[in-house]
Amino acid sequence: MGVLTLLCHWILLRLASAQFDRKPLVRSVRDWDLKFANALPAPQDYSLTTWSEDDIARGLPGGSTWIASYYDENSPRYCREELSIYNVTFSDCPEPWLVGHCAKGGKTTIEETISLLASLPASARGVISDVFYTYIESGQSLKTAHKNSVLLAGSFQPADGLNMMLKALWSDGSGPPIQAVKDAIAADTCVADEAAAAEVKQNIYAKVVDAGLAVAAYLKFVNDPPLDVSCMSHQLKLFENMLNDRWDAPGQCPNKIPPNLDKPKTxxxxxxxxxxxxxxxxxxxxxxxxxxxxxxxxxxxxxxxxxxxxxxxxxxxxxxxxxxxxxxxxxxxxxxxxxxxxxxxxxxxxxxxxxxxxxxxxxxxxxxxxxxxxxxxxxxxxxxxxxxxxxxxxxxxxxxxxxxxxxxxxxxxxxxxxxxxxxxxxxxxxxxxxxxxxxxxxxxxxxxxxxxxxxxxxxxxxxxxxxxxxxxxxxxxxxxxxxxxxxxxxxxxxxxxxxxxxxxAQILNLExxxxxxxxxxFSNPSPSIWEYPNEIHEDSL
Structure with a gap:
């Protein structure tokens, strides 16, 4: 962010203030992935409609990885000849989801990508506007959300649909004010896992929210074995409300967020x-x-x-x-x-x-x-x-x-x-x-x-x-x-x-x-502003 205004958006997830030193509740919330996969509902049936070139010309989702994959031959994400784009309509909602799939990486099929959405109820699925499976170098994987767009590459697990839904739940800037998150951490004695504990020491809060929502999901869907979460009760009041408001929303496909389409620009x-x-x-x-x-x-x-x-x-x-x-x-x-x-x-x-x-x-x-x-x-x-x-x-x-x-x-x-x-x-x-x-x-x-x-x-x-x-x-x-x-x-x-x-005295005892x-x-402009918006993971052999 190059311009500092008097009001900073909470999605920056940084605070220049007193650092927190909090113990982790568990080693890693990703250890629950298998439990999450087993707890998710049965996948919904769906139908596919392939996008034509005219559809693509009218616009692609705003993340530049979509556009680079189709238009930019110099981009490492370029995949035009092996890129398929679909409207995917599930049996529980008449409104389609946009899914793009690059077969260049050879790691997954379009059916496997769609299955991440199919295992979510329409209410929860609706926070994800679009999913794009892109190409990435061999041996790496990427799983992230930018606003309400999900970006995947490499290999992924069945629980990653839920994980991406949780990330999309806050990455669009919705949710409680960052001051409320800070106050909750200050009132608690732990954060969700070791990664969150390491980041909060540096006044960074992305993993606190990510992992905190995962704890809320564990309590809601699994809780076996039961967890004593009293050390982060104030955080969970925030995160459980975020999760429940979306997951339990009534209606056929409530509050579905449509993709934000941009016409391609050079x-x-x-x-x-x-x-x-x-x-x-x-x-x-x-x-x-x-x-x-x-x-x-x-x-x-x-x-x-x-x-x-x-x-x-x-x-x-x-x-x-x-x-x-x-x-x-x-x-x-x-x-x-x-x-x-x-x-x-x-x-x-x-x-x-x-x-x-x-x-x-x-x-x-x-x-x-x-x-x-x-x-x-x-x-x-x-x-x-x-x-x-x-x-x-x-x-x-x-x-x-x-x-x-x-x-x-x-x-x-x-x-x-x-x-x-x-x-x-x-x-x-x-x-x-x-x-x-x-x-x-x-x-x-x-x-x-x-x-x-x-x-x-x-x-x-x-x-x-x-x-x-x-x-x-x-x-x-x-x-x-x-x-x-x-x-x-x-x-x-x-x-x-x-x-x-x-x-x-002020100089000697500098405050x-x-x-x-x-x-x-400005030292090394990236070929894409959204090239790697989150961590790149090395795939296990």
Whole structure:
């Protein structure tokens, strides 16, 4: 997630807060798979209707693995000649389920894939909108859900239909607020299994929910031998309600979730917008750089984020106080209003690189940014904190990262507008794979493309035909005016972050700052934003 807002969706399943150390209830909830398989209802009868090419042309489920499997010959998932797509109608519900099956892997048949759905009652099956069995390298398997779409590869077990239903139950963002999950764990003395216990120590909660729902399912369908679950009773109140509300819903096929179909779109910049960095845009020219004295203090934003821990597995602060330096940067195109830039001495980005790259951000766009700070990181990443318009740069960066993060500052909610969403619908391609993750990221990626296109050398002159993005680029251009042009004008920025003067005692006894940020990693763009959304498992021999 590249934009941090004041409200973070619970599906992130991370909390930057006190870590939990909880014992596991059992070794692994997957040890119950055979018991689950034996407890499931008898499979429903079903009928199949094969999708035609016209059906496929009207759209495939939104996960890019579906589209890559059919359209992208360069994708490792490509399977067009061996891909079958069906509407599957079960005897207990007149509405069909969408199932895709790639025979390339040779591990399962379409009947085995459908059997995972057939063993679920319509009420529970309805939380799964579609199932896709895709190709994966030999010796591996994949079982996951993204929102309400289930993705499988390699081998699977009969109980995996139930397991995928449980994952789909929460992966669409429904369920109790994450704070309720946190409070329940705090009130309990255990979590479901060893994997959940290991993750919760790192403030990660996906397996807590996954395994907790499995415990609720064990109590509902098996409970042999009986389990003493008193150590996680508060969590189970949440998870049992989630399971029961779906499983026991009355009606023939209640609350069935249909697949979300997208028309296939190509990607213009297959290796990311970094492809444009080899021919840089003009910058602002020589800048005046003035280093702050330590007695001048620090912008509060820089001071706080420097005291945050580096990652969930590295408790070191991002930057010790004696390594943190602040600079006033005055560019000739905004001569009366310097920017306060901060840098940690171990950051890969040098002061000169920061000044040069930020200077290549046109003055109107640059004026949307209040502060910029650079930290050490093993890969190229960035984050923009909205609505404060503060940017952090991590690792070895590039011009396009600066442009992308600056575009988040200029967005100001336009990505939610009807005009922007309409433009997205009309365009026949995406700028990058990353732009598919959200409309906010699409705006930022389009902003980078628009900036290069208006830099004096068009995208077409740079070797990329942007006709497939014409609606999005036109919407961006109308919204931002001249702000993305080198000839644009700077404007009076919002006030800087307040200056803080930490005492010697505060520096000596540094208190760690709790930061919620999730980095945008630009170091190695994946060929698919949904290539491996969960763990890859080695198949047993």
């Amino acid at each position: 990607v213009l910049f297959r290796r990311g917008l970094g492809e444009l960095n080899s021919d840089p845009v003009l910058g602002a020219g020589p800048a005046k750089v003035v280093r702050w004295k330590k007695s001048d203090g620090y912008p509060e934003f820089c001071w706080n984020e420097a005291r945050a821990k580096r990652s969930s597995t590295d408790n070191r602060v991002r930057c010790e106080p004696d390594r943190l330096t602040v600079y006033n940067i005055t560019y000739p195109d905004c001569g009366e209003d310097p920017w306060a830039l901060c840098r940690c001495s171990d950051a890969q980005e040098s002061v000169e690189e920061m000044v040069t790259r930020f200077g290549r951000v046109p003055p109107g766009l640059r004026s949307s940014v209040r502060h910029l700070i650079a930290f050490e990181h093993p890969s190229s990443a960035g984050i923009t904190i909205v609505p404060w318009n503060m940017i952090m740069i991590f690792g070895n960066s590039s011009d396009s990262v600066y442009f992308h993060e600056s575009s988040h500052c200029r967005d100001q909610g336009f990505h939610n507008s009807r005009a922007f969403k309409r433009a997205k619908e009309l365009d026949s391609c995406w700028p990058t794979q990353y732009s598919k993750t959200s409309d906010a990221e699409l705006f930022a990626e389009l902003g980078v493309a628009h900036l290069y296109d208006r830099s004096g050398k068009t995208l077409l002159e740079r070797g990329f035909n942007p006709a497939c993005l014409s609606n999005g680029l036109r919407a961006i251009s109308k919204y931002v005016g001249d702000d993305y042009k080198r000839s644009g004008k700077c404007f009076k920025r919002r006030p800087n972050s307040p200056i803080v003067h930490p005492t010697a 760690q700052y709790v930061s919620d940020v999730e980095l945008e990693d």
